[in-house]
Amino acid sequence: MAKVSFRNVWKKYGDMPAVKDLNIECPDGSFLSVLGPSGCGKSSTMRMVAGLEHITSGQILFDERPINDLAPKDRDVAMVFENYALYPHKSVYENMANPLKLRGQDASVIKERVTAAAKLLEINHLLERRPQELSGGQKQRVAIGRAIVREPNLFLFDEPIAHLDAKLRAHMRGEIKHLQRTLGTTMIYVTHDQLEAMSMADTIAVMHDGELQQLGTPREVYNHPVNAWVAGFVGEPAMNFVDVGVEDRAGRTHFTHQNFSVPVTEEQQRRVSNGSRESALRMGVRPDALSISMTKPSESCITGKIFVTELLGGDMIVDVDLDDCRIRVKTSTEFAGEEGQTCYMTVNTNKWHAFSKENGKAFF
Amino acid sequence: MASRDVIQYETPLSKAFRWFSAVFLAFYVVWTVLPLFVMFMSSFKDLLEAFKLPAVGDWAGVTVFFDFTPTTKHYYELFAHLGFSTYLFNSLVAAGGSALVSVVLGSMCAYSLSRIDFKGKGDLFFWIISTRMAPVVAVMVPLYWIFRQLDLVGTLPGLILAYTTFNLPFAIWILKGFFDNVPYAIEEAQMVDGATRFQALRAILPLVAPGIGAFIVLCILFAWNDYLFAAIIGSGGAKTLPAATRELVQPQNIQWGQIMAAGVVTTLPMMFLGLVIRKYLVTGLTMGAVKE
Numbered sequence: 001m002a003k004v005s006f007r008n009v010w011k012k013y014g015d016m017p018a019v020k021d022l023n024i025e026c027p028d029g030s031f032l033s034v035l036g037p038s039g040c041g042k043s044s045t046m047r048m049v050a051g052l053e054h055i056t057s058g059q060i061l062f063d064e065r066p067i068n069d070l071a072p073k074d075r076d077v078a079m080v081f082e083n084y085a086l087y088p089h090k091s092v093y094e095n096m097a098n099p100l101k102l103r104g105q106d107a108s109v110i111k112e113r114v115t116a117a118a119k120l121l122e123i124n125h126l127l128e129r130r131p132q133e134l135s136g137g138q139k140q141r142v143a144i145g146r147a148i149v150r151e152p153n154l155f156l157f158d159e160p161i162a163h164l165d166a167k168l169r170a171h172m173r174g175e176i177k178h179l180q181r182t183l184g185t186t187m188i189y190v191t192h193d194q195l196e197a198m199s200m201a202d203t204i205a206v207m208h209d210g211e212l213q214q215l216g217t218p219r220e221v222y223n224h225p226v227n228a229w230v231a232g233f234v235g236e237p238a239m240n241f242v243d244v245g246v247e248d249r250a251g252r253t254h255f256t257h258q259n260f261s262v263p264v265t266e267e268q269q270r271r272v273s274n275g276s277r278e279s280a281l282r283m284g285v286r287p288d289a290l291s292i293s294m295t296k297p298s299e300s301c302i303t304g305k306i307f308v309t310e311l312l313g314g315d316m317i318v319d320v321d322l323d324d325c326r327i328r329v330k331t332s333t334e335f336a337g338e339e340g341q342t343c344y345m346t347v348n349t350n351k352w353h354a355f356s357k358e359n360g361k362a363f364f
Numbered sequence: 365m366a367s368r369d370v371i372q373y374e375t376p377l378s379k380a381f382r383w384f385s386a387v388f389l390a391f392y393v394v395w396t397v398l399p400l401f402v403m404f405m406s407s408f409k410d411l412l413e414a415f416k417l418p419a420v421g422d423w424a425g426v427t428v429f430f431d432f433t434p435t436t437k438h439y440y441e442l443f444a445h446l447g448f449s450t451y452l453f454n455s456l457v458a459a460g461g462s463a464l465v466s467v468v469l470g471s472m473c474a475y476s477l478s479r480i481d482f483k484g485k486g487d488l489f490f491w492i493i494s495t496r497m498a499p500v501v502a503v504m505v506p507l508y509w510i511f512r513q514l515d516l517v518g519t520l521p522g523l524i525l526a527y528t529t530f531n532l533p534f535a536i537w538i539l540k541g542f543f544d545n546v547p548y549a550i551e552e553a554q555m556v557d558g559a560t561r562f563q564a565l566r567a568i569l570p571l572v573a574p575g576i577g578a579f580i581v582l583c584i585l586f587a588w589n590d591y592l593f594a595a596i597i598g599s600g601g602a603k604t605l606p607a608a609t610r611e612l613v614q615p616q617n618i619q620w621g622q623i624m625a626a627g628v629v630t631t632l633p634m635m636f637l638g639l640v641i642r643k644y645l646v647t648g649l650t651m652g653a654v655k656e
Contacts, residue, residue, distance in 0.1 A: 073555060098554070098557050
């Protein structure tokens with residue numbers, strides 16, 4: 001087990017930077033999720049840790065020991081690949097035994113470890129089979145099994161459950177998190193699925209265009225996104241963004257729009273006026289921070305027209321047209337509005353956000 | 365997975381085509397198998413019996429062909445007096461040795477070409493292939509001169525080297541395609557598991573076994589059936605079966621019986637090899653392990 005540190009790590013393919021000046025500290029035994037869309041540099045980051053790619057500049061350290069120049073086999077990491085990368089000509093048992101065999105373990109030790117890992121993953125009845133005889137979920141378990149048979153410094157999981165169906169994915173999220181807690185091994189988990197990152201990780205590193213956007217706990221990333229990009233990427237349904245004007249009325253800052261004018265709180269007013277002289281900015285509000293009703297509750301509400309309603313079992317999503325954009329509101333299934341009707345939305349001003357229009361940075 | 369069945373619907377045309385194919389294949393089988401059959405039968409016949417033929421158009425007279433007293437004297441003659449056991453050994457060593465050298469060097473070279481990107485890779489690859497494009501006769505004279513200087517003429521190592529010259533580019537060409545089809549992730553997984561690069565290469569060799577099998581067959585066939593190299597570079601100390609068979613055609617008489625027996629001795633090992641290696645030629649070993 002090890003602490004992993006990234007110090008000013010760069011990865012360039014030719015002149016194209018894939019990872020730019022990455023700095024992350026991942027404490028021993030913690031679960032770090034690297035989250036971002038495809039092409040954001042998250043896989044390059046993981047492959048640099050595994051030793052499958054050279055580090056262009058900067059350092060990666062395990063417990064203060066630089067590992068830049070170590071071959072993969074000397075780094076003692078265990079990796080689960082997105083495409084499983086099982087050995088097709090070997091049985092499940094031989095697949096899982098491979099890392100131990102390569103490290104020269106005794107046959108009896110190998111048998112004991114493989115059996116224990118197989119039992120933990122509930123694949124002990126599959127040990128004689130070949131990979132092509134397994135289902136996607138089983139292959140994925142074998143790939144995890146191959147990683148956990150030894151006690152590595154670090155687990156690297158590269159989108160291991162991306163190819164599974166939705167139900168199995170939800171199940172495996174819980175299993176992997178439990179496994180990591182049980183074994184207590186440091187884990188770096190790469191994913192493009194914000195739900196996986198939110199639900200499993202201790203710390204999330206959100207990446208975009210090769211740059212680390214935000215490093216924080218799932219709560220911090222969700223509740224206090226540092227910029228509009230993170231705010232829009234994390235959370236499902238996604239955050240609504242509305243371009244608003246900033247006006248002072250009777251000493252209080254209001255966010256104004258054709259459809260509404262809402263005052264900010266005192267604390268928020270201080271942050272906006274300290275941070276910028278912009279007369280316009282982007283307001284961000286999550287669908288669950290809005291409440292919708294068919295009667296006008298107050299003067300400072302948002303007026304719109306219902307575009308469509310989507311019933312999601314326990315919740316309902318209402319798409320509402322404003323004059324220049326469309327926003328989504330999460331409400332209860334009792335909501336009785338019909339398409340085309342005028343509706344009124346109240347913002348929970350403790351849970352909204354404001355971002356600079358210029359650079360996307362968050363004021364609050 | 366969807367059904368693998370190829371759906372076909374019967375039409376008059378397809379029916380006619382099926383008949384045509386059956387007739388064509390029947391002729392083709394006769395065309396290819398009959399000479400081998402005649403060779404096999406004649407090798408067990410005395411010279412007089414071998415030339416007993418029915419008159420043209422006398423189909424009932426075909427039985428004459430089977431009317432003989434089997435004798436193994438031609439085989440006895442070949443191995444007891446004409447030294448064919450040595451020639452058989454030479455053929456085996458030359459073909460097997462060249463196949464082995466080509467497979468070892470070829471798979472390493474093909475692996476590098478498949479996995480590593482470097483400047484001029486395309487040109488290098490084409491150059492390797494182009495060495496195979498020249499006809500053997502074209503390079504024979506300079507090659508002979510070089511081999512003479514190195515004292516390799518008439519030796520088995522010389523013959524192995526000569527065959528390898530032609531087999532190696534072929535090996536690289538075939539095997540590169542097979543290595544290209546093995547997902548790199550499998551080696552990466554091996555390396556993360558604790559393998560060196562070389563161990564990772566060894567670990568994926570079973571996945572290119574069909575390619576290696578196919579290549580070994582083709583390589584051995586090339587060397588085994590070769591006459592030109594055998595006659596010129598192997599002549600003297602490293603005579604192989606085809607060269608030795610040629611010598612049975614003597615100015616005074618042609619030893620038909622022994623030639624037929626030599627033909628059987630030359631053909632049988634190759635047929636046997638084909639049967640043995642057949643299972644390696646079945647591809648599709650990587651299916652299902654790596655999700656694309």
